[in-house]
Amino acid sequence: MRPLLDVQNLSAWFGKQQALKNISLGVNPNSVTAIIGPSGCGKSTFIRCLNRLHEEIAGAFLQGNAWLEEENILSAQVDPVSLRRKIGMVFQRPNPFPSMSIYDNVASGLTLSGIKRKSVLNEVVEKNLKLAALWDEVKDKLSQAGSSLSGGQQQRLCIARALAIGPKVLLMDEPTSALDPISTAKIEELINELKQEVTIVIVTHNMQQAARISDKTAFFLLGDLVEFAPTSELFTSPKDERTERYITGRFG
Amino acid sequence: MERHFEASLRDLKNQLVLMAGHVERAIGNAIEGLKKKDFTLISSVYAIEDTINQESMTLDETCVKLLALHQPLAADLRLLIAIIKMNTDLERMGDLAVNIAHDSEDYLQGTPLKQLVNLPIMCAEVQGMVRESINSFVSKNEKLADEVLQRDDLVDNLKSKIKNDVAEVLKTRPHDVNQGLHLILIARHLERIGDHATNIAEDVIYVISGKDIRHGHVARTK
Structure with missing residues (x-):
């Protein structure tokens, strides 16, 4: 299968400190890829490179290629703002726009790009909101502030907002780390459903979560990609001793 | 610092090895009792089997707790899964030792058939397989586990020979058919014990290498 997103020899730095070392990794379409590894291994940096957030930090830079279909998304010619319409992101803490209603949060991507027709926005x-499994809970209070929802609902609202602009890839940076177990289970179930619509790359500290929801898992350590394999293999018979030691809790 | 989970796994392995020791003793006493016509030794098997059953239930309970509380992965997960399966195999071996004891008691109460040369050979071979399968687990020795697998065909052949030997004897002593059946059943129980030892050896290989070699299948090569 040809990867939808094909990362080739990606390296990233914060000033003189190298955070990613020559990472090559292919993400299959309509799959969930989990990125695991101890703190500081470069997993968040990796996904932040993929929607060009990394370079927003002063002194940070990267080199390498990442092909989204036919386009090298790391090329200087690619506009990061338009790229983020193709590669959306959901962060650790739910961050709905606090002054906006639930409706406006989801519609914000479209209204910012000039779409005003109410019928289009409604649809x-x-x-x-249905895709994000939130519609039934909020359909009668769409004009309420997004921030009035519970933490788990806010995160699903952020997922709905990210999906509304029709991305091909959805990056998720520890999307459940601030949520309770019930909300976490809902998001995990949602991720499983969403891969019919969008390709997902998720960073998680929770190895059981990676095991439950992902098709393939990448283990990062000190900026290196140590192992990348089907999740069922990586969590039962990892090939690399460092992976074995990490996932059995011997370090990290 | 040793993690709590590692200490629990070590205790679990020790529990399994202790149980395996009792299984070896149950099989040994059943076989020795038959050889020496010692009914006391044979009946000791029943009490040992009670102990084995208790140990098996305790092991299961510990495994469920460790799975639920620690959610192990990779080598730890393989070890725990293998211990659950080995526990079942060992418990079944205990049952088969009891079956041998029952058939031995019944056989010894009747007129002995002609001395069967292959039965002691089969007993020794099966006891060797059980011992070496456990040793391969304790010493994490894949080669030793593989040697156990190689011995399974020999045990199967010995069972067939015993069946043929008994059939031959019964041609001239048809009224001793019950005695013959007891010997064939003892050979059958021994062969099943050999199969369980083979299962354990396969589990040991899975624990060490992640390879699933059951039914001639290699699911994953490290």
Whole structure:
């Protein structure tokens, strides 16, 4: 299968400190890829490179290629803002726009790009709140502030907002680390459903979560990609001793 | 600092090895009792089997707790899964030792058939397989586990020979058919014990290498 996202020889630095070392990794379409590794291994940096957030930090730079279909998304010619419409991101803490209603949060991506027709916006808001498994809970209070929802609902609202602009890839940076177990289970179930629509790359500290939801898992250590394999293999018979030691809790 | 989970796994392995020791003793007493016509030795098997059953239930309980509380992965997960399966195999071996004891008691109460040369050979071979399968687990020795697998065909052949030997004897002593059946059943129980030892050896290989070699299948090569 040809990868939807093909990362080749990606290295990243914060000033003189190298955070990623020559990473090559292919992400299959309509799959969930989990990135695991101890703190500081470069897993968040990796996904932040993929939607060009890394270079927003002063002194940070990267080299290498990452092909999204036919386009090298790390090329200087690619506009990061338009790239983020193709590669969306959900962060650790739910961050709905606090002054906006639930409806406006989901519609914000479209209204910012000039789409004003109410019928179009209505359709997009409903479709994506349904995709994010939030519609039934909020359909009668769409005008309430997004920040009035519970933490788990806010995170699903952020997922709906990210989906509304129709990305091909959704990056998730520890999306459940601030949530309770019930909300976490809902998001995990959602991720499993969403891969029919979008390709997902998720950073997680929770190895059981990676094991539950992902098709392939990448283990990062000190900026290196140590092992990348089907999840069922990596968690039962890892090939690399360092992976074995990490996932059995011997270090990290 | 040793993690709590590692200490629990070590205790679990020790529990399994202790249980395996009792299984070896149960099989040994059943076989020796038959050889020496010693009914006391044979009946000791029943009490040992009670102990084995208790140990098996305790092991299961510990495994469930460790799975639920620690959610192990990789080598730890393989070890725990293998211990659960080995526990079942060992418990079944205990049952088969009891079956041998029952058939031995019944056989010894009747007129002995002609001395069967292959039965002691089979007993020694099966006891060797059980011992070496456990040793391969304790010493994490894949080669030793593989040697156990190689011995399974020999045990199967010995069972067939015993069946043929008994059939031959019964041609001239048809009224001793019950005695013959007891010997065939003892050979059958021994062969099943050999199969369980083979299962344990396969589990040991899975623990060490992650390879699933059951039914001639290699699911994953490290």
